[in-house]
Amino acid sequence: MGLKKALSLGIMTAALGLALIGGGTFAYFSDAVETTSTFAAGTLDLNAEPTTIINLDNIKPGDFGIRTFKLLNKGTLDIExxxxxxxxxxxxxxxxxxxxxxxxxxxxxxxxxxxxxxEDVIYETTLYDLQSLAPDAVENKWQEWFEERGGLKAGTSDNLIVKFEFVDNDEDQNQFQGDSLQLKWTFEARQGAGAAK
Known part of the structure; x- marks a missing residue:
């Protein structure tokens, strides 16, 4: 082995030895703390009382029925x-x-x-046209400063009054004699935007 190679090898061995000795004798203070977090999702739970709003038998043009029903938020989140x-x-x-x-x-x-x-009429249309619409049943379009805003807060309810009328159009409506119409309303609750917690 040449002198240069032996000298280089000796310097590298010495440097490695010093690094191991220095690393072994280095001391410092330390401390640690552990944290935990919990994420629990809220619930949307919309209910209606009663679930059968109206049953009208033997109706003729001009007949109508008025009923009251309730939408209840039994969940933990506000419904927008x-x-x-x-x-x-x-x-x-x-x-x-x-x-x-x-x-x-x-x-x-x-x-x-x-x-x-x-206190005003919220919405008025035929069942046929209502199929293609998606109105908000708890919206307050004409809100005054002292009135409740739209939506349904957790643990609250809204009382609604609805009127159904077989419209007499002053024309021949004989084709509807004996017919029945089965109506299904689905009320879909939607949450509001996310917020800082």
Whole structure:
């Protein structure tokens, strides 16, 4: 082995030895703390009372029915909107010819009031047109400073009044004799935007 190589090897060995000795004798103070966090999701729990809002038998053009029902937020989160989805089916009288018009076009629905939000008519249209709409059942469109805002806070409820009317259009409506309309309303609760907690 040459002198240069031996000298280089000796310097590297000495440096390694010093590093090991220095590393072994280095001392310092230390401390540690442990933290924990919990993330618990809230719940949306919308209920209606009663779940059968109205049953009208033997109706004729001009007849109507007014009913009150309640939407309740039994969850732990505030509900920002309650979207109403409408679906119905018409059952023709057995043996009668098929209708040339949709019975739902002749049934007018009026959300007369949301007693907890306002006193005016909230919404008024036919069941046929309501199918293509998605109104907010707990919205307060005409909010005054002293009135409740839209939405449904956790643990609260809204009382709604609704009117259904078989509209008399002063025309021949004989095709609807014996028919029945089965209505299904689905109220969809939606949360509000996220917020700092």
């Amino acid at each position: 909107k309650v979207i109403l989805h409408t679906n119905y089916s018409v059952i023709n009288q057995v043996g009668a010819p098929e209708n040339t018009d949709d019975f739902g076009k002749h049934i007018k629905v009026s959300f007369l009031t949301n007693l907890d939000k306002q």
